Amino acid sequence: MPDRMRVEVDGRQLEISNLDKVLYPQAGFTKGEVLDYYTRIAPTLLPYLEGRPLTRTRYPNGVEGNSFFEKNAPAGTPDWVRTVRLPVPGSSKGREQIDFIVVEEIATMVWLANLAALELHTPQWRVDAEGRKLDPDQLVVDLDPGPPAGLPECYEVALIMRERLSTDGLSCCAKTSGKKGMQLVVPLPGDETADELSAYAKSIAEELARAHPKLIVAKMAKQLRPGKVFIDWSQNNAFKTTIAPYSLRAGSVPTVSAPLTWDEVEAGELTAVDLSPSAVLERVESLGDLLQL
Structure with a gap:
């Protein structure tokens, strides 16, 4: 060649x-x-x-x-x-x-x-046809496990987060990060600022950290994270x-970085290595785009 x-x-x-x-x-x-x-x-x-x-x-x-x-x-x-x-x-x-x-x-x-x-x-935001910055059209919750915690613990926190978001009338989709963690993506109408969304995500993270102190941490300090899942609310900063x-x-x-079904999250068995390029292409062909379902 x-x-x-x-x-x-x-x-x-x-x-x-x-x-x-x-x-x-x-x-x-x-x-x-x-x-x-x-x-x-x-x-x-x-x-x-x-x-x-x-x-x-x-x-x-x-x-x-x-x-x-x-x-x-x-x-x-x-x-x-x-x-x-x-x-x-x-x-x-x-x-x-x-x-x-x-x-x-x-x-x-x-x-x-x-x-x-x-x-x-x-x-988490787009630009319009003229290149002007718009307000965010999605909220992202990043779940970052501190070893020895890993994806199984992230799956557990994802289910807790999904339930909490639902009480505010929000639905979310799950995807792996492609490495050790995962993200939850919440579609939004685009009528709130990045600062407002960051404050909301931070409040939810702190609330869940208080409710599940052995599993969840809401502060970035590395020494607090071993064996726990850090809910990184800062991903909604306009410059992140x-x-x-x-x-x-x-x-x-x-x-x-592959979307998952909630059944897969509940089963908690998929690893990052399972979601190879060929596997993801096959999933899209058979399951469609899971972020749109």
């Missing part, structure tokens, strides 16, 4: 390269397989990226090499890729504004995958991002 080749994706001309390069050495999972996964999952993934300024984690030399977060559109970004200029207070590079990429077509996903952008992270549904994760083997 040639090192570089030209392809057409929905009328866009792209150059892809080094498809045989192994990005997950322990699994032998190649860049070509990354491109294949993102191309095939794109119809399901795109609705969760549309309108959301994207932060990528790139692994140009694979998951065992150096990686870096990338918010700004890199040099050489094709002119057909949508970008939006937004303020970035507190930027480590001293920038007041950054041109973010917004993924709204399969060609952009393929282009990013070719750059070894394995992980895709999004905020969360791993997108169906995004790959960078670990020893390729895993996916």
Whole structure:
């Protein structure tokens, strides 16, 4: 196979390269397989990226090499890729504004995958057609276990959180983080600010930590977390991002941040490794998009 080749994706001309390069050495999972996964999952993934300024984690030399977060559109970004200029207070590079990429077509996903952008992270808000920032359209509760706690404890907390949210008339969907934890996603009408949602999530986390002190912690301090699940309410801060549904994760083997059924949460048996790219593609084919059910 040639090192570089030209392809057409929905009328866009792209150059892809080094498809045989192994990005997950322990699994032998190649860049070509990354491109294949993102191309095939794109119809399901795109609705969760549309309108959301994207932060990528790139692994140009694979998951065992150096990686870096990338918010700004890199040099050489094709002119057909949508970008939006937004303020970035507190930027480590001293920038007041950054041109973010917004993924709204399969060609952009393929282009990013070719750059070894394995992980895709999004905020809880979107921009409108003119690039103006909107209020959040979802609340995200991140469940982060402190070892020796793991996904089984997260499943237990997810069920507690679902019941508590329901008392406020809110429904939520569950997904794994693709690593050790999981998230609950609550769709919203978009009429509350990030500060209001963060305050609400914090109050619920503190309430549940008081009710279940042996299982749940609501403070970020590492020394409080061993054997417990930290409910990270801060994910609703306007400048925080969360791993997108169906995004790959960078670990020893390729895993996916995958939506779950509540029956699966109650059974508490699935592990991150069970939710490989091929398994998730099969799940979408047989179960559909569980975040939409």
